[in-house]
Structures are given as structure tokens and as C-alpha cells.
Amino acid sequence: MIPMLVVLAVVAVLVATLVSAYNRLVRARNAVDNAWAQIDVQLRRRYDLIPNLVETVKGYAAHERATLEAVVTARSQAIGARGPEERAAAENMLSGALKSLFAVAEAYPDLKASAGFAELQEELAATENRIAYSRQYYNDAVLTYNNAIQTVPANLVAGMTGFTAREYFQAPGEERGPVQVGF
Amino acid sequence: MVLWMAAAAATGLWLLLLFALAVATRNPDVEPGPATGALAGQSPAVVDLITGDWRLCDEAASATLLDLAARGVVAVEEIGPGLSLVRLRGQPGGLRPYERLVYDHVRSLAVDGVVATGALAEGSRDLRRWWKSFRRKVIVEAREQGLSRPRWSRAHALLLGAAAVVPAVAIGIAVGAGDAGADHGGGPGAAILSFALLVALMDRLNGERGTAEGAAAAAHWLGVREHLRATGRFAEQPAASVTIWGRHLAYAAALGLAPRAVGNLPVSTPADDSRAWSDHGGMWHVVNVRYPSRLLWGRPPGATILRALAAGWFAGFSTWILLVVAAAFGVWPDGLVLPAALAVGLAVAGLPVVYAIGDLGGAAAVEGRIVRLRRFRDGSKADDTAKWTYWCAIDEGNSREVRAMCLSEEMWRPLREGDTVRATAGRRLGWIRRIDVIEDSRLRASYDDTGEHLVDAPENLGEVRVLPDRPARASRADDGGADDRRRPE
Numbered sequence: 001m002i003p004m005l006v007v008l009a010v011v012a013v014l015v016a017t018l019v020s021a022y023n024r025l026v027r028a029r030n031a032v033d034n035a036w037a038q039i040d041v042q043l044r045r046r047y048d049l050i051p052n053l054v055e056t057v058k059g060y061a062a063h064e065r066a067t068l069e070a071v072v073t074a075r076s077q078a079i080g081a082r083g084p085e086e087r088a089a090a091e092n093m094l095s096g097a098l099k100s101l102f103a104v105a106e107a108y109p110d111l112k113a114s115a116g117f118a119e120l121q122e123e124l125a126a127t128e129n130r131i132a133y134s135r136q137y138y139n140d141a142v143l144t145y146n147n148a149i150q151t152v153p154a155n156l157v158a159g160m161t162g163f164t165a166r167e168y169f170q171a172p173g174e175e176r177g178p179v180q181v182g183f
Numbered sequence: 184m185v186l187w188m189a190a191a192a193a194t195g196l197w198l199l200l201l202f203a204l205a206v207a208t209r210n211p212d213v214e215p216g217p218a219t220g221a222l223a224g225q226s227p228a229v230v231d232l233i234t235g236d237w238r239l240c241d242e243a244a245s246a247t248l249l250d251l252a253a254r255g256v257v258a259v260e261e262i263g264p265g266l267s268l269v270r271l272r273g274q275p276g277g278l279r280p281y282e283r284l285v286y287d288h289v290r291s292l293a294v295d296g297v298v299a300t301g302a303l304a305e306g307s308r309d310l311r312r313w314w315k316s317f318r319r320k321v322i323v324e325a326r327e328q329g330l331s332r333p334r335w336s337r338a339h340a341l342l343l344g345a346a347a348v349v350p351a352v353a354i355g356i357a358v359g360a361g362d363a364g365a366d367h368g369g370g371p372g373a374a375i376l377s378f379a380l381l382v383a384l385m386d387r388l389n390g391e392r393g394t395a396e397g398a399a400a401a402a403h404w405l406g407v408r409e410h411l412r413a414t415g416r417f418a419e420q421p422a423a424s425v426t427i428w429g430r431h432l433a434y435a436a437a438l439g440l441a442p443r444a445v446g447n448l449p450v451s452t453p454a455d456d457s458r459a460w461s462d463h464g465g466m467w468h469v470v471n472v473r474y475p476s477r478l479l480w481g482r483p484p485g486a487t488i489l490r491a492l493a494a495g496w497f498a499g500f501s502t503w504i505l506l507v508v509a510a511a512f513g514v515w516p517d518g519l520v521l522p523a524a525l526a527v528g529l530a531v532a533g534l535p536v537v538y539a540i541g542d543l544g545g546a547a548a549v550e551g552r553i554v555r556l557r558r559f560r561d562g563s564k565a566d567d568t569a570k571w572t573y574w575c576a577i578d579e580g581n582s583r584e585v586r587a588m589c590l591s592e593e594m595w596r597p598l599r600e601g602d603t604v605r606a607t608a609g610r611r612l613g614w615i616r617r618i619d620v621i622e623d624s625r626l627r628a629s630y631d632d633t634g635e636h637l638v639d640a641p642e643n644l645g646e647v648r649v650l651p652d653r654p655a656r657a658s659r660a661d662d663g664g665a666d667d668r669r670r671p672e
Binding site: 034126130137 | 266268295296297299467
């Protein structure tokens with residue numbers, strides 16, 4: 001009888017440990033998904049602002065066609081990108097195209113003086129900043145999740161139940177550093 | 184005996200007078216008005232004061248920030264469940280003094296115009312001084328609007344002060360008569376001390392009290408409270424929901440209905456010892472600070488070697504005695520007494536000695552931002568001889584977990600949270616040997632933590648006086664606070 005009880009107790013402890021580890025992994029994975037959704041919200045906000053920006057610039061600098069087309073193309077590519085790595089690369093390209101656009105705008109005093117342009121510029125800078133914080137938040141969530149699925153004993157549960165490591169949202173070679181906001 | 188009885192009677196009469204005046208000057212009873220959604224002209228901070236029995240609550244500062252957000256001076260944006268941002272929006276004009284104080288605090292923390300809401304508890308301000316200044320500024324406005332006044336008028340203060348002379352003199356005479364033989368001059372001393380104690384008691388009971396107009400306003404706002412309680416689920420709303428709820432959320436916070444939003448904005452809350460916000464690297468992020476047990480941490484290597492050797496010797500010697508006794512009774516082989524005692528001694532001393540030698544041989548360079556400077560008392564001694572342990576947590580920017588290290592008091596004193604430092608420290612024992620400030624904290628010089636400090640409102644007696652404008656530096660010096668750094672313990 002006693003050996004039976006001991007076995008039952010051991011099994012109960014084991015099951016409780018596995019369930020607890022599984023629940024912890026699920027919470028960590030949901031946190032990652034939630035953080036990714038936050039990035040998505042901010043990125044979509046930026047996509048929505050860009051057509052207005054292009055239209056505004058076109059009104060003052062219509063012959064800067066190449067720069068404007070580069071922005072539109074980069075936006076399309078960013079919208080079509082899938083997965084953190086691909087998306088990070090596309091977003092970086094879009095940021096570069098926007099910087100070129102704002103550099104071009106420096107040559108048009110009327111455009112710079114336009115209230116609509118100034119508002120869009122400020123809004124884009126704020127969105128860029130929010131993306132930076134969302135990215136940091138996402139990467140922290142991924143770090144917690146990846147640590148959870150790679151440490152004992154949760155790695156056993158992760159292996160059995162299909163939890164796989166997530167990618168960080170950052171461009172290759174990018175390190176944590178001062179945020180570059182503003183165009 | 185008669186003199187003492189006379190002194191007691193005089194003191195009792197004075198206390199009776201104080202009690203009578205306290206009853207006569209108590210706050211008016213406020214009955215909640217009919218539920219209404221109409222927001223009157225008072226600010227959330229003033230509403231907090233008049234609906235809180237004329238005592239300002241902690242929520243007032245957070246409610247003020249929510250109000251600034253509702254008015255577009257700042258924006259509160261939610262990035263995730265554990266992260267919201269406060270974003271400055273342009274140059275605000277027409278802020279009230281206490282709003283300016285809150286705004287300046289946010290501005291002092293902002294990086295690229297942004298600060299994480301959790302980081303609002305950080306900063307260089309002296310929180311007590313900041314809160315006192317905030318409170319005074321709110322009181323000034325409430326008094327200007329006729330909603331509040333000091334409990335003791337000049338006449339009350341004069342009457343109580345003059346009356347306090349009687350029991351003080353009576354006590355002085357009684358003590359003097361008893362002390363006549365020794366001629367220690369105890370009478371005048373006892374009289375002065377008694378007078379000071381009575382005046383202190385009078386001070387203690389002083390505060391703000393509502394006027395009839397204030398009671399009417401408070402009744403209206405309690406009606407608003409009922410309306411907000413019935414219409415909005417403010418208790419669950421985060422600070423970022425101010426975008427939807429506008430000023431109603433700010434007033435709900437001031438009326439105690441929005442604890443979550445208030446908790447999101449720790450403007451008047453002391454910074455957490457273990458959860459720090461750091462802006463090292465350019466973005467605010469959380470750093471969890473651990474203060475490990477000092478068994479093998481936070482000790483200088485030399486002292487650790489000595490302690491380890493002493494502990495090893497003590498353990499080895501104790502074991503040797505036990506084993507000698509055991510061998511005498513034949514339960515332990517004679518030949519293993521000394522080897523076993525040596526093994527125990529080495530086991531106790533070995534690890535600390537190895538750690539210490541490792542740290543002596545190769546100290547690491549640690550460069551980063553100081554996120555926490557703390558000192559904790561060793562043991563339970565509360566007197567002047569108490570020993571302190573001085574801790575310094577440095578965020579190097581590569582981990583969200585930081586183990587605070589210890590250092591000497593001399594090195595700890597000149598440091599400030601937010602300073603960027605380069606330290607030479609032992610990674611195994613967590614002892615900082617040398618620390619240099621590379622860059623002073625940007626939080627230090629960014630603003631005067633009491634604002635322009637125009638108001639010199641005494642906590643208790645007397646009227647609030649609005650002093651003429653003075654240069655900020657001069658006013659800080661006058662307050663004795665120019666070098667009054669925050670040193671949380």
C-alpha cells in the first residue's frame with residue numbers, strides 16, 4: 001500500500017510540475033504574440049500615414065518622382081513582408097526611403113512650411129518612436145519566452161508540445177543603442 | 184504640590200480651549216449633491232483636496248498628469264500590458280504652478296520627449312520636498328478660489344499662543360520651586376520647553392479647513408463621483424484610456440475611482456528598490472535589481488579571505504574535537520581524525536578563498552548607468568552605531584537582471600542614481616574596488632524639483648504668503664535644498 005501511495009505522490013508531483021511548466025510556456029508565448037500585435041498596430045499606423053505624406057510632398061515637389069516611388073515601393077514591400085526577420089529588413093528599407101524623402105523636403109521651403117507636412121512629420125516621428133518601444137517590448141517578451149523553452153525542466157515540456165524559439169525583431173547587426181527618432 | 188496642581192489646571196484649561204477651537208473650526212459636513220456629469224471649474228488636484236476632507240491624497244499628482252493628457256499637453260500611449268509611454272506634445276502654456284511641477288518632472292525624465300509611465304517614479308527630486316511644494320501650490324489655488332482656508336486664523340493663533348504662556352509659566356514656577364535648593368535654573372527651561380510643546384501641539388492640529396463655498400463645491404463633486412461611479416468602469420481603466428475618457432478619467436482618479444490609472448502613473452510614489460527603470464542606451468526599460476545574500480557577496484576580497492580562514496579553522500577545529508571524542512569511544516577510526524577535520528576546514532574556507540583570489544587576480548570593468556543606490560542596515564540595531572551596507576546597481580545595457588554590488592561608504596556617497604560610471608569590481612564577490620563617474624546624471628540639473636517655489640505656505644500656522652518672484656537658483660539656496668540630493672534608504 002505504501003509503495004503505491006509513494007508512486008501516486010511522485011506521479012502527482014510530476015504531473016503538477018509539467019502542467020505548471022506548460023502553463024508558464026503558454027503565458028510566455030501569448031505575451032510574445034501580444035507584443036507582436038502591438039508592433040503590428042504601430043507599423044500599420046505608419047503605413048496609413050505614408051500615402052498622405054506622399055500626396056503632400058507631391059503637391060510641392062512632384063518631379064521628385066524617384067524618391068516618392070521608392071517610398072511607395074518600400075511601403076508595399078513592408079506590407080507584404082512575413083515574419084519578424086523579413087519584416088524588420090523591409091521596415092528598415094522603408095525607414096531609409098522616408099529619410100530620403102525628408103531630406104528632399106529640406107530643399108522645398110514651401111513644403112517645409114506647410115502645416116500638414118509638419119504634422120505628418122511629427123506624427124511619423126512619434127510612430128517611429130512607438131515602433132522602437134514596441135520592438136523593445138517584443139524583444140524582451142521573446143527573450144523571456146526563449147529562455148523559458150530552453151531551460152530545464154520546461155525544455156522537456158516545450159519539446160513534447162511543440163514550442164519553438166521565436167525570432168527577434170531587429171535588423172542584422174543591430175545592437176541596443178540610442179533611439180534614432182526624427183527625420 | 185499646590186503649584187503643580189495649579190500648573191496642571193492651567194494646562195488642562197489650555198487644552199480645553201484648544202479642543203473647543205478645534206471643534207469650532209472643524210471641516211463642514213459635506214453631503215453629496217445629486218449625481219451629475221457636469222464638471223465644474225476646479226482642477227482634479229483641487230477636487231482631490233476638497234473631497235478628501237481638505238487633505239490632499241497621493242492620487243492628486245497622477246490625476247493632474249491625466250488631466251494634462253486629457254488637455255493634450257502630453258499623450259499617454261499604451262505599447263503593451265506592461266508598458267505605456269507619456270509623450271510631451273509641444274510647449275504648454277498657461278499651466279497652473281502645480282501642473283507645471285508635474286509637467287517639469289515628466290520633462291526632466293523624458294528621452295526624445297518620451298518617458299515610460301513606470302519610470303515616473305524615477306528621477307533626482309527629493310520626493311518629500313516635491314510633494315510639499317505640490318501640496319502648497321494646490322492649497323494656494325484652493326484658497327484663491329475661496330474653497331479652503333487655514334484652520335487657525337491669526338486671531339486663533341494669537342489667542343492660543345498667548346494662552347499657552349499661562350500653563351508654561353505655571354509649569355516653570357512649579358519646577359523652579361522644586362528646584363530652588365539646587366538652583367539649577369530649571370524653571371525657565373521648563374517654561375520654555377512647555378511653551379514649545381504646547382505650540383507644537385497647536386501646530387499639529389492645524390491644517391486646511393473648508394469654507395461654505397468649498398463645502399458646496401465638494402458636494403457638487405461628490406455628486407459627480409456618484410455619476411462617474413454609475414456610468415464608467417473607471418477602476419479597470421489604464422492611464423492610456425484617457426484618450427477615450429478625457430478629463431472624466433482625470434476627475435475619476437482624483438475622486439478615488441480609478442486606482443489602476445493612478446497606479447500606472449507613479450508621479451508621487453517612491454521608486455521601487457528592486458524594479459528600476461533605466462534609460463541607458465536611449466530607451467526606458469525595466470531592470471530587475473537583486474540584492475543577493477551577503478554570505479558570499481558584497482564583501483572585499485581581503486576581508487573575505489580572513490573570514491574564510493577563520494571560519495575554516497573554527498569548523499575544522501570543532502570537527503577535530505568531535506572526532507577525537509568519537510575516536511575515544513571507538514566510533515571513528517583514529518587515522519581519519521585529522522584528515523577529516525582538515526577536509527571540513529578546507530570545505531568551509533575553500534570556496535570563499537577561491538572566489539576572493541579570483542577577484543583579486545582579475546577584477547572586471549563594469550560600465551553603465553547607476554539605476555539604484557541604496558543602503559541597508561546590517562542587523563537590527565537602530566542606534567547611531569548601526570552598520571550599513573552600501574549597494575550600487577549598474578545597468579550595463581545587456582541584461583534585464585542586475586545584481587547590485589557593494590562598495591565602501593566613501594565611494595557610495597558622491598554617487599547619484601542616473602550617473603554613468605566605470606567601475607572596477609569583482610564579479611564573484613560583488614565588491615566594487617573603484618568607481619569613476621564618466622558622465623553626471625542628466626536628471627540632476629534638468630529642473631528645480633520645487634518649481635519656481637513662489638509659495639512659502641507654512642504647513643500649519645499662519646497664512647499662505649506668495650513671495651515675490653526670485654531667481655530659481657536663489658530660491659533653492661534659500662530653501663537649503665540646492666544640494667539636497669535624494670538618497671532613498
